[in-house]
Amino acid sequence: MKKKIILFLLACIAGMHIQAQQVQIRISTDETDLILQTAETGRLYQSYLGAKLLNESDLKNLKAYISRPSTDGSVVPRGWEVYPGSGAEDFFEPAFAMQHNDGNLTTIVKYVSHEVKEIDGNAKETIIKLKDEVYPVEITLHYIAYAKENVIKTWTEIKHGEKKPVTMSQYASAMLGFEATHYFLNEFSGDWASEANLSTQELRFGKKIIDTKLGSRAAMHAYPFFQLGLGQEVQENQGKVLAGTIGWTGNFRFTFEVDNVSNLRVISGINPYASNYELKPNEVFTTPEFIFTLSEEGAGKASRSLHTWARNYQLKDGKGDRLTLLNNWESTSYDFNEKILSDLMKEAKELGVDMFLLDDGWFANKYPRNSDRVGLGDWEVMRSKLPDGVPGLVKSAKEAGVKFGIWIEPEMISPKSELFEKHPDWAIMLPNREPYYYRSQLVLDLSNPAVQDYAFSVVDKLMTENPDIAYFKWDCNSPVTNVYSPYLKEKQNQMYVDHVRGVYNVFRRVKEKYPDLPMMLCSGGGARCDYEALKYFTEFWCSDNTDPVERLYIQWNFSKIFPIKSMAAHVTSWNRAASVKFRTDVAMMCKLGFDISFEEMNPEDVEFCKGAVANFQRLKKVILDGNFYRLVSPYEGNHTAVMHVGEDKKQAVVYTYDIHPRFGGKLFPVKLEGLDPSKNYTVKEINLMPGRTSQLKENGNTYSGDYLMKVGLEALTSGQMNSRVIELTAE
Numbered sequence: 001m002k003k004k005i006i007l008f009l010l011a012c013i014a015g016m017h018i019q020a021q022q023v024q025i026r027i028s029t030d031e032t033d034l035i036l037q038t039a040e041t042g043r044l045y046q047s048y049l050g051a052k053l054l055n056e057s058d059l060k061n062l063k064a065y066i067s068r069p070s071t072d073g074s075v076v077p078r079g080w081e082v083y084p085g086s087g088a089e090d091f092f093e094p095a096f097a098m099q100h101n102d103g104n105l106t107t108i109v110k111y112v113s114h115e116v117k118e119i120d121g122n123a124k125e126t127i128i129k130l131k132d133e134v135y136p137v138e139i140t141l142h143y144i145a146y147a148k149e150n151v152i153k154t155w156t157e158i159k160h161g162e163k164k165p166v167t168m169s170q171y172a173s174a175m176l177g178f179e180a181t182h183y184f185l186n187e188f189s190g191d192w193a194s195e196a197n198l199s200t201q202e203l204r205f206g207k208k209i210i211d212t213k214l215g216s217r218a219a220m221h222a223y224p225f226f227q228l229g230l231g232q233e234v235q236e237n238q239g240k241v242l243a244g245t246i247g248w249t250g251n252f253r254f255t256f257e258v259d260n261v262s263n264l265r266v267i268s269g270i271n272p273y274a275s276n277y278e279l280k281p282n283e284v285f286t287t288p289e290f291i292f293t294l295s296e297e298g299a300g301k302a303s304r305s306l307h308t309w310a311r312n313y314q315l316k317d318g319k320g321d322r323l324t325l326l327n328n329w330e331s332t333s334y335d336f337n338e339k340i341l342s343d344l345m346k347e348a349k350e351l352g353v354d355m356f357l358l359d360d361g362w363f364a365n366k367y368p369r370n371s372d373r374v375g376l377g378d379w380e381v382m383r384s385k386l387p388d389g390v391p392g393l394v395k396s397a398k399e400a401g402v403k404f405g406i407w408i409e410p411e412m413i414s415p416k417s418e419l420f421e422k423h424p425d426w427a428i429m430l431p432n433r434e435p436y437y438y439r440s441q442l443v444l445d446l447s448n449p450a451v452q453d454y455a456f457s458v459v460d461k462l463m464t465e466n467p468d469i470a471y472f473k474w475d476c477n478s479p480v481t482n483v484y485s486p487y488l489k490e491k492q493n494q495m496y497v498d499h500v501r502g503v504y505n506v507f508r509r510v511k512e513k514y515p516d517l518p519m520m521l522c523s524g525g526g527a528r529c530d531y532e533a534l535k536y537f538t539e540f541w542c543s544d545n546t547d548p549v550e551r552l553y554i555q556w557n558f559s560k561i562f563p564i565k566s567m568a569a570h571v572t573s574w575n576r577a578a579s580v581k582f583r584t585d586v587a588m589m590c591k592l593g594f595d596i597s598f599e600e601m602n603p604e605d606v607e608f609c610k611g612a613v614a615n616f617q618r619l620k621k622v623i624l625d626g627n628f629y630r631l632v633s634p635y636e637g638n639h640t641a642v643m644h645v646g647e648d649k650k651q652a653v654v655y656t657y658d659i660h661p662r663f664g665g666k667l668f669p670v671k672l673e674g675l676d677p678s679k680n681y682t683v684k685e686i687n688l689m690p691g692r693t694s695q696l697k698e699n700g701n702t703y704s705g706d707y708l709m710k711v712g713l714e715a716l717t718s719g720q721m722n723s724r725v726i727e728l729t730a731e
C-alpha cells in the first residue's frame, strides 16, 4: 500500500496521471500545453497542443486519439502519433523510417517510461523512452519547456540493437499535429542579396514541403523557419500563430501535410534527400533541435518569446554586449594596403565604434587573394600587401584606439591554393567528373577529422599568434557542389549529415577554447541563420544587400525569429539615393555597424554618423535587450515602423520610415506598443542631421503610455526615404 502511494506521488511529481493503464505526459510552459498520452496499445499520441489548460482536473477528459468507425464497422484509431514510424495504419507522412536487418520496413514504437528534470530553475526537460516490441529499436524524445519564455525545444535520439547496421530513410526531429478550420503558412525564400522574402499560402489537402539541398550555404534559397496561422492568416497582434525553426546548418526539411480529415501535421528535421543514414548497433543518432512557440496573440508575441528565449538560453553570449564596428568590404573590396586600413581604423575611432573589422583579401602568398578566385585555404598573411602581418594590423588598431576583428572562411578551399596542392583529397569533389565551381571554390570535406583539425587551426593559429584579435567574421560562400566526400568513400549517403556534424565539431572546439570571442556568422550574406549555429555565434550577417529600403523588409522578416542583437546591419553606400541618415536609421534598429569610408560621405554626414553611434551606445541596452515590436508593416503600405521597449518600460526607441509615400496618401498616427500605460513618457526625436531641429509634432512633450498606445505619434511624413528615430523616457 505504502509502495503504491509512493509510486502515485512520484507519478504526480513527474506531471503524469495514471488512469487505467493510460499514461499522460504534460509538457507545459506558462502559456502552452503539449499533452501526450498513451493509447490502450501503449502507443503514444499527441492529445492536446494549445493554450494552457487552467484546470488540472480537465486533463482526464483528453483522449489519446479519436476512434473513427471505419466502413466495415471496425474502429480505426486516428490521431497524431507522436513519432510515427512507417508501416503503421496511418497512411500519411511518417516521422521515421528504417530498414531492419531482415529487410522489413516497418517500425512501431510504444511507451516505455519517462522522466522530468529541472533545468536552470525555469525550464523542464521531459525525456520519453519508446521502443519497438518486434525489433530492438529505441526512440528517446526530448522536450525542454521554457516556462516564462513560452518556448518548447524538442529533439529525438534513435538507437537500435540489431546485429548489423540498419538504414534510416527518415529521421525527423519532431512531428506536431493541428486541427483548425484553415491553415496559413508564412514561408521565407531568397537568394544572394534578396534574403528572407515572405510569401503566404493556405495549406489544403496534400503536402507542402520547404527544404534545401545546399549542404553548407544551407539557407540560400529557403530559410529554416516558418510561421503558421491557425484558423486565420498570420497577423501581428492577434490570432493563433505557431512559429517554428530548426537548428541545423545543413539540408533541412519541413513537411506540412493536410490529411483526409483536414488535420495538419508538421514534420521537421534534416532533409533525408540523398541521405539514407546507416546506423551502427548501439550508435545514438541525435536529430537537430526543433524549436517552437505557440502564441494566442499573433506573430509579434511569438517573436518576442523567441527573442527572449534565445537571449536567455541559446544565442552565444545572449545576455552580453555587442561591438559596433567599421568593416572595409564595401569600401575597399580586395583593394587595400596597410595605409588604407590604418586610415580606416582612425575613421572607426572618430566614428565612435568599438572595432575595425578587416574583411576578405588579407591572406595567401603563392596565389594572393586579390580576387575571389584564389587563395582560400592559405591563411598566411599576404606579405606583399601587408608586410607587417596581422600583428602589424592589431598594433595599428591599438594605436587608433579600436579593437581589431578579422574575416575568415575556414570551411572552403580554392582549387588554386597551396592547401589544394597539398591535400586535394580534403575537398568535396567527384573523382570521376568535371568539377563545377561555385564562386570559384570548393567545400572542404568536414566529415574528415583531419580537415576539422585544420579548420579549427585557422582560428586557433590566428588567436595564438595574436591574442588581441577581438572578433571573427566567419564566412561560407559556397553550397556543397561536386557531391562526393573522399573521406566517406562508399558511405556517400552520410555525407550531408556528417559534414554538418563536422562543422559543429569545429564550432564547438572554437567556443570551448575561446568562449568569450564574439563571432559573426556569415554565408554570402544571410544564408546561414539557425539556432544551432547561433549557439556558437553572437550574431549573423543578414544580407549583403544593405540598400536601406531592401533591408527594411529583410530585417522585418528575420526579426520574426531572431533577436535584434543577433542581426548585424551596416551603413554602406548601397542606394546612394537614400540619405546617410536614412541608411543609418535603418541599420540602427539592429546591431549597428558601418561599411563605408569618410570619402563616401560629406562632413555633415560624418558628423551625423558620430551622433548616431553615440546614441546607439547610449541606448543599446534598450535596442539590443529590449522587447521588439513591429508596428507598421512595410508590406501594407509605403511606410513602416518598429520599436524597442526596455525591460523595465522606462525607455523606448521608436523608428518610423517613409519609403515611397503616394502623393496625398493618408498619414496615420503610429500607435506604440509595449509601454506602461500608467507611466508618462517624454518624446524626443534623436538622430537629427547637424543643425536641424525636429519637426515632429509631439517632440519635447510628455504623454502617458496609454495615450501613445491608443492615439499614437504623428511621426510619418510624405517625404521619400525619410526616417525618424524617437526616444521615449519615462518620468
Ligand code: DGJ
Pocket: 329, 359, 360, 372, 407, 475, 477, 522, 523, 524, 525, 541, 543, 544
Ligand atoms: C560574402 C559576405 O557576405 C561579404 O560581406 C564579404 O565578406 C564577402 N563574402 C567577402 O568575400
